[in-house]
Amino acid sequence: MSMKIPLVPENLKPLPRLKENEGMLSWVASVDHKQIGIMYLISTLVFFIIGGLEALVIRIQLAQPEFDFISPEVYNQMFTMHGTTMIFFVVMPFLIGLGVYLVPLMIGARDMAFPRLNALSFWLVIFGGILLYYSFLTQSGPSEVGWFAYAPLSEKPFSLNKGPTYWALGLLATGISSVASGLNNIVTILTMRAKGMTMRRLPLFVWMILVTSFLLVFVIPIIASAFAMMLLDRLLEATFFTPAHGGSAILWQHFFWGFGHPEVYILVLPAFGIISEVIPVFSRKPIFGYSFVAGSTVAIGLLSLGVWAHHMFAVGLGNVANLYFSLASMLIAIPTGVKVLNWVATMWGGKIWFATPMLFATAFIIEFVIAGLTGVAVASVPIDWVVTDSYFVVAHFHYALFGGSLFAIFAGIYYWFPKMTGRMMSETLGKWHFWLTVIGFNMTFFIQHFLGVMGMPRRTYTYHDFPYWGSMNLISTIGAIILALSVIVFAWNIRRSLKHGEKAPDNPWNAWTLEWYTTSPPAVHNFDLVPPVRGRRPLWDLAHPDQLDEPNSKVV
Amino acid sequence: MEKLGGIFNPSSPEMEAMADLTYYVIAISIGILAIIVVAVAYIIIRYRKGSKDSSEPYQNFGDLRLEIVWTLIPVAIIAVLFQLTCSTMKTIDPPIGNEEPDIVVIGHQWWWEFYYPKSGVLTANEMHIPVGKKLLLRIESIDVIHDFWVPELGPKIDAIPGHTNHLWMGASEPGVYLGACAEFCGTQHANMRIRVIAETEEEFNEWQKQELVVPRTPRSGIAGKGAELFQTKACMNCHTIKGTPAAARIGPDLTHLNKRQTIGAGVLTNSPENLTKWLYNPQKYKQGSLMPNMKLSDSEVEAIVAYLEGLK
Structure with a gap:
């Protein structure tokens, strides 16, 4: 195979850059998936700072036993808004937004299948966020019943304030948005792939977005109908969830967790996708066991639909139900473990370049394994009875959603920032950001495992001075302050790099998926020509015509 | 340590x-x-990449x-x-069968009511149990979802309105075991604490006997004035004191308040001084508590404290 095949035409037409269409209107009125994607990312960064400040207020109040920094009402509002913001307005729209930006580029398409629906999805998230935060302006402030809003506490007799109503309306708006973007992704991925891009050659990030999109379409309607019932209860005197009038308090929990547990995978599967792109590129090797990484995602997606009641072991559903949900939940460890081992095996034998994206991806593996192990522990009913509703669970899910999703999100931002903006981010600031995050994160949350098994309940604005509780909480609070510093460094890095960052080449990491084939930032129409897709790594094949991925990659 | x-x-x-x-x-x-x-x-x-190494490693799929x-x-x-x-x-968690519960635990916003069906004792926030016995608890709630949790004695279980749960519990050694509500239940979720007092069979029986005594209502002196205020100042709308017309169960039964270790479900240790502070303004110590500031005068507070502390 020494004959050189001209894969790419020599002359690329010069194209208009996004820069030339600057101006607010070109953004607000845009139906371009890249602009919408970037708007998603910017707005989630704003919500991330708001949600982070709420977390900081929580940690300051808990720095000392019987501390008097904020009132119990404000504390309860803070943890309600922190959880709601981070889940519905940071991690979820960030990952959806990243998908909106990347999926068409990665599959070699011009745009999403339904560009206007795409814009609607984004603006509904903003609308939902405004509705949610508008509740700060109401007389008694935002909802103070937690992001889980358990009935009957969230019902009118116990929450007369307007907070939970705005909360439900805001989330209903984002729910509609999520279903729309799920459908949009599914149609885009199934129908708009470039020639040669078979499902077995799909980049893993796109695979994970596809599975996530099916989950969105299946489970968001569950919670959306529950929100509708809650609003009927609160506004029109219905009694779906009020036991005093024949409703059921437990029914809300089934609806909520029927959505809520798959939601965890909605928040983490695209993060797995980011990791599955970053680790191979920086290890200079293809992903180890592609089919198993993609297949295990489908397995996780299916299993996640049947495990919701592991959030309800203390509800008293009976031992038969408890044991079923216990076993089903433990099973998720198998496909998740397969993923982790494939990532480690991808790094094994590589020539690893520890740039900032790879630092976050490597730390992700360790932090996420901790979350996975505590996750298997809490799937065992008796252990759950020890630790549920305690700080152990707070530690567990922050390892999943911060150590997992957010670490991957940071890896993704450092990885794709050059593509989106045409500028490199600062590696020095990136390393500062990384180390402050790792230290701050583990300092804040690791110790909470111990607080939990020692008996500290969650969602309490104050606590007695039991032996070591004060000092352990203080350590956690200092960790949170370090995390706040890390966010300042991160925000500064973005701001600085946008203006003064080194100009990014089209493919700064020497990566292999199609988005790196086009210019940085990409032209409005993405590609002049999409190179032939003859394997999972089109750009590797272009660079190594004598060492094509297929048929070698066909094995796994 | x-x-x-x-x-x-x-x-x-x-x-x-x-x-x-x-x-x-x-x-x-x-x-x-x-x-x-x-x-x-x-x-x-x-497997760190060497700074000058630009070759690709073996491509393992x-x-x-x-x-x-x-x-x-x-x-x-x-x-x-x-x-x-x-x-x-x-x-x-062995099967319950047809066994009757030893204690019925009822969650309220933000305190616990304990009822002993076998003896008829009704008390709040502090649960006495005989040591070394496996007791069956029935867990209920009157308002929102709570969760009964004493970390050293066993599992936690939700108290849900319209749904009854059961829990086996015991203590191997005598002592005071602290617990708390573990399911978020509103403003004062943090101060919905539980004290389990495990004592010998004799001590427990003695305590039950004491709890069942209906105290004599004082008719004269400062305590007598307190008794009168209790019936006229709206206290009786929420609280019970046995042997008087006060029989409401919205707030804790106060018949034997003077025997308890804490007030306000664990916010203050029980002493005449703390009870005085509490009666001046419960909202200062338990903001959001369903017990309002009754705006009592100095002499009224003094009288009610004397009455409650003197009930025998």
């Missing part, structure tokens, strides 16, 4: 079984984590046998864990 609580001090057979399982699973988890950490550390040292092995190993671990889960649950 001060004694650590919770899982580090299991004080009932149920809690010991749960703590053992937890330790066991934590040990396995630390082992697995160690393998991953060592592997990643080795990779970081061994995977290995079917490895995939099968690391799918089957977790299957085996989970099989063991599930078996342990089932056997532990047998110990801590």
Whole structure:
């Protein structure tokens, strides 16, 4: 195979850059998936700072036993808004937004299948966020019943304030948005792939977005109908969830967790996708066991639909139900473990370049394994009875959603920032950001495992001075302050790099998926020509015509 | 070194079984984590790219046998864990059958009511139990969802309106075990604390006898004035004092308040001084509590304190 095949035409037409269409209107009125994607990312960064400040207020109040920094009402509002913001307005729209930006580029398409629906999805998230935060302006402030809003506490007799109503309306708006973007992704991925891009050659990030999109379409309607019932209860005197009038308090929990547990995978599967792109590129090797990484995602997606009641072991559903949900939940460890081992095996034998994206991806593996192990522990009913509703669970899910999703999100931002903006981010600031995050994160949350098994309940604005509780909480609070510093460094890095960052080449990491084939930032129409897709790594094949991925990659 | 609580001090057979399982699973988890950490550390040292090295490493796409092995190993671990889960649950949660509960626990915003159906005792926030006995608790709620949790004595279980739960509980050693509501239940979720006082059979029986005594209502003096105020100042709309017309169960039964260790479900230790402070303004110590500031005068507070502390 020494004959050189001209894969790419020599002359690329010069194209208009996004820069030339600057101006607010070109953004607000845009139906371009890249602009919408970037708007998603910017707005989630704003919500991330708001949600982070709420977390900081929580940690300051808990720095000392019987501390008097904020009132119990404000504390309860803070943890309600922190959880709601981070889940519905940071991690979820960030990952959806990243998908909106990347999926068409990665599959070699011009745009999403339904560009206007795409814009609607984004603006509904903003609308939902405004509705949610508008509740700060109401007389008694935002909802103070937690992001889980358990009935009957969230019902009118116990929450007369307007907070939970705005909360439900805001989330209903984002729910509609999520279903729309799920459908949009599914149609885009199934129908708009470039020639040669078979499902077995799909980049893993796109695979994970596809599975996530099916989950969105299946489970968001569950919670959306529950929100509708809650609003009927609160506004029109219905009694779906009020036991005093024949409703059921437990029914809300089934609806909520029927959505809520798959939601965890909605928040983490695209993060797995980011990791599955970053680790191979920086290890200079293809992903180890592609089919198993993609297949295990489908397995996780299916299993996640049947495990919701592991959030309800203390509800008293009976031992038969408890044991079923216990076993089903433990099973998720198998496909998740397969993923982790494939990532480690991808790094094994590589020539690893520890740039900032790879630092976050490597730390992700360790932090996420901790979350996975505590996750298997809490799937065992008796252990759950020890630790549920305690700080152990707070530690567990922050390892999943911060150590997992957010670490991957940071890896993704450092990885794709050059593509989106045409500028490199600062590696020095990136390393500062990384180390402050790792230290701050583990300092804040690791110790909470111990607080939990020692008996500290969650969602309490104050606590007695039991032996070591004060000092352990203080350590956690200092960790949170370090995390706040890390966010300042991160925000500064973005701001600085946008203006003064080194100009990014089209493919700064020497990566292999199609988005790196086009210019940085990409032209409005993405590609002049999409190179032939003859394997999972089109750009590797272009660079190594004598060492094509297929048929070698066909094995796994 | 001060004694650590919770899982580090299991004080009932149920809690010991749960703590053992937890330790066991934590040990396995630390082992697995160690393998991953060592592997990643080795990779970081061994497979770091040299600064001048621009060649690509061997392109390895995977290995079917490895995939099968690391799918089957977790299957085996989970099989063991599930078996342990089932056997532990047998110990801590045997079937109830037709047994009558020893204690009925009723969650209220933000205090606990304990009713002993076999003797008729009704008390609040402090649950006396005879040591070394396996007791059956029936858990209910009057308003929102609460959760009964005494970390050293056993599992936690929700108190749900319209749904009855049961819990086996006991204490191996005499002592005071502290617990709290574990399900978020509103403004004062943090101050919905539980004290379990485990005592010998004789002490427990003596306590029950004392609790069943209907005290004589004072007719004269400052306590007499307090008794009168209790009936006229709206106290009786929410509270019970046996032997008087006050029989409401919205707030805790105060008949034997002077025997309790704390007031306000654990916010203040019980003393005439603290009761005085509490009566001046409960909202100062338990903001959001359903007991409003009654705006009592100095002499009224003094009289009610004398009445409540003097009930025998």
